Amino acid sequence: MWSDTDPAGIVWFGVFFRYFENAEEDLFRRLGCDRTPLLRQLGIFMPRTSLQTRFRSPARLGEELTVGVGIGEITDRRIGFVFDIHERGTDRFICDASYRVACVDAATFAPRPCPDEIVALLSRALVTT
């Protein structure tokens, strides 16, 4: 994680978005479907449309982190992912985040409804609050 940390000795805030998207890819995998071949087969990309994050405590160099991921909302128009990061062991709260993604045509970037396969797959990770 040396390369992820900044001169303050903590994970640089922009790095968390890599952790989040990696967790998103893991979620697809755990649900039984790799995201990359799935999107390729469906001919779509899934760009983020909005995002919010709260940083509560710094993640220092050398600390092990746990990244939680789930689905906060899902329709054929948009999908909301939710994330939280804690320090492993102590369970200290580092940050949480949510972002929305849309579906667009891979060739034209024109908006498209989220394919049923995606909605059905991700609905299984819906978080009830």
Added chain:
Amino acid sequence: MWSDTDPAGIVWFGVFFRYFENAEEDLFRRLGCDRTPLLRQLGIFMPRTSLQTRFRSPARLGEELTVGVGIGEITDRRIGFVFDIHERGTDRFICDASYRVACVDAATFAPRPCPDEIVALLSRALVTT
């Protein structure tokens, strides 16, 4: 920008946070004070505490971008930066964002009021809406 773009051929969303923080550093510089020596002299770090972004249009490989930065709010407790990114030339709107930063002691990470120097300096970039 090749290294900033993803397999969809557009700037990966996490890269924008580097653009934002670079713009923040530029802002300090334009106001007459490099951020790095200033924070070192004051013995503080300025971690982000929350952040939100809206992505409206993709930034494709090879497009030139303009990054706007200003101060949205400022007190001795928190500072809000606001950003917007447009395509140079066409002025197409790519994304906007805001984030809040706090001041912490560089040694202990304990919260501290924002030093008067910082508040006075950044107030000059306050955006009126």
Added chain:
Amino acid sequence: MWSDTDPAGIVWFGVFFRYFENAEEDLFRRLGCDRTPLLRQLGIFMPRTSLQTRFRSPARLGEELTVGVGIGEITDRRIGFVFDIHERGTDRFICDASYRVACVDAATFAPRPCPDEIVALLSRALVTT
């Protein structure tokens, strides 16, 4: 550059490769031809095949850098770029590097001779030592 620096307060070594490739893109631009549309039109990618770097002096947070770029060798089989980075003002030597790129078909990744357009264009930046 805050996001480019590591907990030692210096530019993390992996970040220099972004500086190098940005300089390569600038070189194409200065020679009158944006790399992205050129490669797209030719139907090729130009992957790196080997690379070497010497790091002589750290680039500290807040230091301004100058990146030099040129062509060290060029045939229809491979192109060698050379780079050097100095601190602006003092001219202190930070690092130098060279890498070779090949041409591959954008669809199949099969090797292809470097197109004449590329060889002619880049030959104008050939460094004589």
Added chain:
Amino acid sequence: MWSDTDPAGIVWFGVFFRYFENAEEDLFRRLGCDRTPLLRQLGIFMPRTSLQTRFRSPARLGEELTVGVGIGEITDRRIGFVFDIHERGTDRFICDASYRVACVDAATFAPRPCPDEIVALLSRALVTT
């Protein structure tokens, strides 16, 4: 790995250096000693002084990679790490690399001999060729 891949759909070459340094940190951990607290306690940093890499085959989005790491040479003046990356499963060769690190004083960046603790620890991972 979406964020690690470029518009050619392959891992961007500069990303491998993050993989390499992560493997270096893992090596310290497997040998029983976290690098971060060890260096802090010794009051040193270990900057890279030179590096070479050969890229043989692209790592495509979605491919699982195995990163090998070992010590190629070690004296009290310099330490050489060696790396190789293969595709998991097929064992296809992606790239290999080596880099040398030196020891410097954490406060002054003045060169220092590599501490005996480091030499003894890493010698156990010496690769015989």
